Amino acid sequence: MTQTLADRPSFDADTTAVAAHEVARRFGEGDTAVDALQGVELSVPIGQFTAVMGPSGSGKSTLMHILAGLDRPTTGTVTIAGHEVTALGDRQLTLLRREHVGFIFQFFNLLPMLTAEENLTLPLRLAGDKVDDDWTQELLEKVGLTDRRKHRPSELSGGQQQRVAIARALVNRPTILFADEPTGNLDSRTGEDILRLLRDSVDTYKQTTLMVTHEPRAAAMADRILFLADGRIVRDVGRSSATDVLAVMEELART
C-alpha cells in the first residue's frame, strides 16, 4: 500500500494528461468481493483521443471513474496534469475539476432549468471565472446550436442535448475530457455526429479525450484503443477500423 516517490511512474506533466499506476479497485468485502480493476498501468499523452473498450463487467467504467477522480482506487495512484488525484481532498478535487477536467455523460446531465447557453457556461460560473463571450460563441457555432442557445434541454433533441454537453465540457479548456458512453443513449446517425464532433475537438483544440464505449464504430474514431477484460488492460492498439475493433472484441469474448 505504502508507496515511495520512487515507485511512481515517471512522466512529464507537459506531455502526459492523465496517468494511472498499479490501480486496483475492489468492491465489497469477503466472499462477495469483486475485483473490478487489477493493477492497471496507463498513461494518456496530451492531445490523444483514447477509447476504452471492453465487454460489460470488464471494469472500463470503473477505470474511467477512477481516472476522473470520481472514485478512489483500493490501491494505486492516478495523476491528472501532474497532480496526484488519489491524494487530494474534496476541496482540492473540486479545484482540479474546474481547471483540468471536462465530462460528457451518457444521459447528457444538463440542468433542466437552465438554457443551452447557461448550461454551457455553468462550469465557468461555478469556478467564478469570467465568461468569455467569443469563446462561448465559437463553441456554440462549433456544436451548431447558435440559434438554439436560449432553449431549455426539454426543447432539444437528444443529439442537441449531447452537443450542448460537449460544448460545456470544452468551455474550461480542460486538460482532459472524459466521455462516458457519449453515444449510448442516441440513435446511430446522431451518435455519428457526436463522435465527429469529439474527433474534431481533438484535432482543432488538441483536446485530450478519454472515451469509454462499447461501440466499435465509436472506438474507431480514437487515436488509441485500450481493451479491458476482467479488470486488466489486455490490448493497447493504435487507430483501428471498426471491423478490426469488432474482431478484437470477438477474439476477447472467445478467450
Next chain:
Amino acid sequence: MLRVALRGLLGRKLRAVLTALAVILGVAMISGTFVLTDTINKAFDSLFTDSYAGTDVVITGAQAFETDFGQPPPFEESLFEEVQEVDGVDAAVRGITDFAQLTDKDGGPITTGGAPTLGFGLDAENPAFERFNPLVLVDGEWPVGASEVAIDPGTANDEGYVVGDTIGVRARGPVEDFEIVGIAKFGSVDSIGGATVAYFSIEEAQVLFEKDGRLDGIQIAAEAGTSASELISRIEPILPEQTEAVTGEEQAQEDSSDVEEFTSFIQYFLLAFGGIALFVGAFVIFNTLSITVAQRTREFATLRTLGGSRQQVLGSVIVEAFVIGFLASVVGLFLGLLLALGLNAVFVEFGIDLPTSGTVFATRTIVVSLIVGTLVTVLAGIVPALRATRVAPIAAVREGATPPAGRFAKFAPLFTVLMVAAALALVLVGMFSNALGTGLALGLIGLGVVLLFVGVALVSARLVGPIAAVVGTVSVRIGGTPGRLARDNATRNPGRTASTAAALMIGLTLVTFVAVIAEGLTSSVRDAIDEQLSADYAIVSEDGFTPFEPGVDSTLASEETLTVSPVRGENARALIDSSTGQGAVDAQLTGIDPATITSAYAFAWDEGSDATAASLGETDAVVERNFAEDNGLRVGGTFQIQGPSGDQVELTVAGIYDAPEFWGMLGEVSVPIDTFDGLIDGPRNLYTLLLAEGGASEATTMELAQLLAVDFPGIEIDTQSDFKDRFEQNVSQFLNLLFVLLALSVIVSLFGMVNTLILSVFERTRELGMLRAVGMTRRQARRMIRHESVITALIGAAIGIPLGVGLAAIITVRLSDQGFAFSVPWDKIVIFAIVAVIAGILAAVFPARRAARLNVLRALQYE
C-alpha cells in the same frame, strides 16, 4: 449558482407553493396577531384620548391598590363647588361611573360575554358639558330627568331599541324601567368591545348606584395660560383623603395601559399558536426539502463534476429555502391582515368582542414576520442542504446512487435517545424545580417540549414499521391489494413517513394535552365544589365569576322558606407585621354571614368548629390553612387587613380551615359581612348561597328562577349540579377556542402530508405506470394513495395522542398537591383519532387524483 437555485425553484412551482404554504400560515398568524392587537390598542388609545380631549385635570377616587372588579371610592359632591372656586379653573363637570345591567325587550339580560355593562352619570345640564363631552348624540337627546337613559348604538342596534322605548336597568336593586331618550356613541366607535353602555343624569345615577351626594369624578378645564400641572398643585390642597388629581393626558394613558396589559396577554397567547404553527411548518419544510434533495441527487452530482464545490451545493439549497421562506413570509404578512379579521371573528364568537377601527400595520409587524418566517425556513433547510453536500460526484454517472451517511450517522440512535432524555429532563426540571423563576421554568419547559418533539420524530422512524403493521391491517382488510401496497409504501422510507407524521403528531399532542388538562380541571373543580358546597342553591352572575350587586339578597330574604347566605368578595391586602406595614401580601377577602354560613358551606376545620364561624365577632377572621401557614398565623393571632380604599381593620384569627387548594369557594380571609362592608366601597357578592326548606326541588328552582328573571336579569340560580356545569361550560368554551387555534397547526401538517404524497407519486411515476399496466384501475390507484395517507396520519395519532396524555400526566403530578386530578376524556380522544383519519383522507385527495391520471405509456418511459 444563485441562478441554478432560483431557476430550480421556478421549475418546481407546485412543490415550492406547497412548501411555502407551511410557512405562510404560521407567519400569517404572527402578522395577524400583531395587526389585531395593535389595532385594538389604537382603538382604545384614541377612545381614551377622545374621552379626555377637553379635560386638563381629572379628579377621581384613589385606591391603595388595584383590584379585579373593585371601583375607586366615590367622594363628597361638595368638592365640585370647591374646585370651581380654585384660581385658574375655567369649567368643570361632574361624573359618575358604575355598572348597570340592561335588559332586552323580553326583560331578559343583555349578555356581553364578559365585556363590562357600563353605566355613566352625565352632567348634561351643566353649560360646560359640551366642552368635555367625547360623546356624540346619534339620536334623541341627553338624559336629564328621572327614569331617563341614553344607550350606545351597538346595544340599540343589536336589541332593536329606538328612542322612546322602555328598557330595564338593574344596578343596586331590582330592575327598574327607564325611557330611552337618546342614543350616543363614543367618537366614531359604535360599540366598545361588546360592552353595553347606559347614560343617566348625574342625579339619577346617584340614586341608581346609591351614591347620594357623592361623585366618582370631576373633569376640569384650565383657564388659558394655566397649565394642567399648575392647576393640580393648586387643587391638591383642597383634595380630601382618598382622592387624587391627574392631568387628562395621564388619565388617558393610564386607562390605555390597563387595556394594553390585556391586549399584550392576548398577543402572547396568539403568538404562541403562531409559533406552534411555524414549528410544525418547519417539519414540513424539512421533509419537503429532504425529499427534493434526494430526488435531485443526479443534479447535485452533475454540479459537482462540473466543478461545483460542496459550499456551492449547500448554498443553492439554502438559497432555495431562503427564497421560499422570504416569499412565503411576504404572503403570510399580508394574509395576516385578513387573518386579523378572522381572529377577531373567532374572539367575538367566543364572547370576547374587541373594538377595532382603522387597521394598524406597524413596521414591527413587517420586520418580525419576515425575519421569523425566513429564519425558520432556512433553519429547517440546513439539514437537507448538508445532506445535499454529501452527494458524491460519481452519483452523476451511477444509477440509484444514494448519498453516503454523514460522519455522525452511526451515533444517530444514541443522539436521539440522548435528545429525548435531555428533553424530558428539561421538562421535569422546569416543572418540579422550585428554585427557578417562572420565566426560566417556562423557558426550560418550552425548550424541552420542542426538543421532545424533534426527538420523538427521530425515534418514530423506528416505530413506523410496527405501527403501520397494526393500522395497516385495517387497510389491507378494506383496501385489498391497494391497501396492502399502501401499507408497504408507508414503510418503504420510514424516515420520510415518520417526519411527515411528526407534523401531525405535534398538533395532536397539543390538542390531546389541552383536552386532558381541561378534563382534569373540570373534574377537580367538581370534586372541590362537592367538598365545600352544602347549600341547595348558589346565586351567581351569568359568567359565574363576576361579582354582582347584593341587592338581590334582600329580595330573597323576604321569602320565608329560604335561608340566605351571601358571600361577598374583593381583593384586599393583609399586613402581617402591622407595626411596619411591611410584609403586605395579597389576600382574597370574603364577607360571610356567621349565622348561616355553616349550613351553606362545609368547613373542613383544622382549628375551630362550625361554632367558631357561627359566633364570628366583628374583628374576627376565619383563615384558610395555607395562608395561615405561609404567614405564621395561629388562632388568637392578629393581623391587619387593608381594603382598596386604604382603610385597615385589625383582625384576630378565630379559626383555621382547610379548603381544596384548587378551587376554594371562600377567600383566604373571611370576615363577617358587616366588617367587609365597612372596609370595601360598593361591596358585591361572589355568590349568594341558599338553603330551601325541604332542599332543592324542581318547583323551588322554577319559582326562584322566575323571581330572579323578573327583578334581577343577569343573575342566575344554580342547583349544585348547575353550579358545577357552569364552570365546565366556561372551561369547554376556552377549550374550544384552543382547538380552533391549534387547528391551524393541524392544517399546516396537512399541507406537509399533501406535499410528501405528491413527491412520492412523482418519484414512483414509473412504478405507478407499471401497476396500471398490469391491471390496477384508477380507482385502485387512488385508493392506494389514500390508504397510505391515512396510515401516515394514524401513525401521527398513535404517537401524538399518547404523548399528549403523557405530558398532561406530568403536569398533573406537578399540580397534584394542589388537588389537581388526572382524567382522560376518552370521547375526545376517539374524536381526535377520527380527525386524523379525515386529515389523511383530505391530504390524499389531490395526490391520489394525480396518481390516477397518469398516462400509463408515458409513465413507463419516465426516467
